[in-house]
Amino acid sequence: MSYDPSAFPPFAVTVDLVVLTVRRHALCALAVRRGEAPYKGRWALPGGFVRADEDLTQAAARELAEETGLHAHAPSVPAQDNGAHLEQLATYGDPGRDPRMRVVSVAHLALAPDLPAPRAGGDASNARWAPVEELLRHEGYGRDGETAAPLAFDHAQILADGVERARSKIEYSSLATAFCPTEFTVGELRRVYEAVWGVALDPRNFHRKVTGTPGFLVPTGGTTTRQGGRPAQLFRAGGATLLNPPMLRPEV
Amino acid sequence: MSYDPSAFPPFAVTVDLVVLTVRRHALCALAVRRGEAPYKGRWALPGGFVRADEDLTQAAARELAEETGLHAHAPSVPAQDNGAHLEQLATYGDPGRDPRMRVVSVAHLALAPDLPAPRAGGDASNARWAPVEELLRHEGYGRDGETAAPLAFDHAQILADGVERARSKIEYSSLATAFCPTEFTVGELRRVYEAVWGVALDPRNFHRKVTGTPGFLVPTGGTTTRQGGRPAQLFRAGGATLLNPPMLRPEV
DNA sequence: GATCATAGTCGTCTCACTGACGATAAACAC
């Protein structure tokens, strides 16, 4: 209970980012290649130290901008324009999670629409969107040599926690729209759910559900045929953030 | 991105605890009186520094034991014996949240059955169970002079976040049983929901719902009349942790 | 231009579950 300033051990505090997007029907996360020991050459989550005068959320938003150019939204605001949803995920502080010193990492979760190629400090070869399934396939039997090695530090755990958060949160919130561009169709939104949950959903029931939930979607009046087939109405995210009743994730 | 050990600012890392219980039909939190500046004499959440060789969860469990004598459970295990549910809540790291230095606090949420009086380092007058409604009533117009002042630091925000977590989590998990003793009746469990949500629930529908959810409750065979009225069956928590379909919180 | 493939949209039917609420049961206080 004592706050004697000489009595507490010093920690380094970092933010690590789980940046998720949906590309080619797969849930993908941003990974950067480590340029230094430890885990040199291995893939890791983007992140960095929290500065002395910086809030944790500010630090996460700064790192996100540095890695992706994305502008972060406050958690309550639905993703519009070119912004990403950003929220705190959890904090990881095992002694020994970093072999060099005692580091406590405050992980954040960011959800972004499909983006152009990532840039890590301008060096594209050191950053990539990788399917989370691939990043979490630890054993390294995949044919892609680059991702055969598990993520550095405890980042596999952090990524898994972030994915699980995203999977559960799109059930009861309108967060899935954060994966979509400003204007999107019901089918595009459905493909987001299908990619994040890894299941197939009935297009007719999905359409009835999302268009029937007040505040979830607002029609823009336009239509598009970019998915082929019959033209689909365009929507943008409505003001509702909590869905009641929630979307039901098929299970069992 | 650089990990130059001389390039990061040092932080103090603490754990703060939101310890909730249900007493006399009210959701209560453990509060301790601060013995030192800043906020000397004000009520605060229990907490303390994370030690150099300690995991965050270990630190939270240690603080919990020091303040209450409670033995913490792993998050996956339902509360049995004399243990409490413990899970990480969120991390608070505003510069300036502690006027003396840069402190990052990893808040944890603990749920406990109704306990004997708290003990803070053996001094009972410096620890108490207070209704959360009272602790969060910042303005200080209450007639109880002791709680007229808001909680120290950003602890009102932390407490509010913890209460909100508990309120939402008993919807879709069996966590409400963590507020009950090992053996309890359906009526006692219902009073937990009523206290946490601050609503009245229909006893008949509640009974149908909880006894009809597989894995939620297992009858022990015994009965009790400790609540008065007709004897009620005793149950203990079943193995299920996720309730599907969830309990529905009345709203609107 | 007819046909086909693809996606979107509207409807219908059934079943499960909930909320409202009546009725009965088993204890205690008087």
Add this chain to the structure above:
DNA sequence: GTGTTTATCGTCAGTGAGACGACTATGATC
């Protein structure tokens, strides 16, 4: 006994989800 309290069982109507049929509007192919 009578009244009070709490527990427990039943009924009924309304809501919403899953399964799935039917129709529509576009581009691609022959």
